[in-house]
Amino acid sequence: MLLHFVVRIVLMVLALLIVVPAATGGAVAIRRGGLGWGLIVLVVQALVNSALWYLFAVLTAGGIIVANFVLFGLVGLLVNGLAFLLAGKLMPRHLHVESYGSAVWAALVMTVMSYAIHLLLA
Numbered sequence: 001m002l003l004h005f006v007v008r009i010v011l012m013v014l015a016l017l018i019v020v021p022a023a024t025g026g027a028v029a030i031r032r033g034g035l036g037w038g039l040i041v042l043v044v045q046a047l048v049n050s051a052l053w054y055l056f057a058v059l060t061a062g063g064i065i066v067a068n069f070v071l072f073g074l075v076g077l078l079v080n081g082l083a084f085l086l087a088g089k090l091m092p093r094h095l096h097v098e099s100y101g102s103a104v105w106a107a108l109v110m111t112v113m114s115y116a117i118h119l120l121l122a
Contacts, residue, residue: 027102049083080107
């Protein structure tokens with residue numbers, strides 16, 4: 001169980017280090033540090049993402065969750081893109097995010113990679 005979790009995290013970090021910069025043309029990339037900083041950036045991005053979802057759920061009285069369901073996850077993709085952008089602002093020396101559009105593209109790539117990793121390890 002723990003090994004399964006560690007493998008999933010390592011694969012997500014590798015996706016962030018390799019696949020996201022390739023898919024975004026370098027518009028979203030880890031600037032330096034390799035695997036260690038990739039893990040830290042992934043954790044920071046996840047924490048920012050969770051905080052944004054909580055904030056939006058409280059501010060909209062849960063309306064964002066309904067909107068996400070009705071719009072087939074589009075709202076989630078936009079919030080995840082915002083999380084990438086904010087994580088880039090919090091860690092500018094380590095995470096380069098060129099624009100909100102590239103952040104949304106990176107969020108889409110990470111979502112697809114997360115799903116692929118889930119299928120691979122299931």
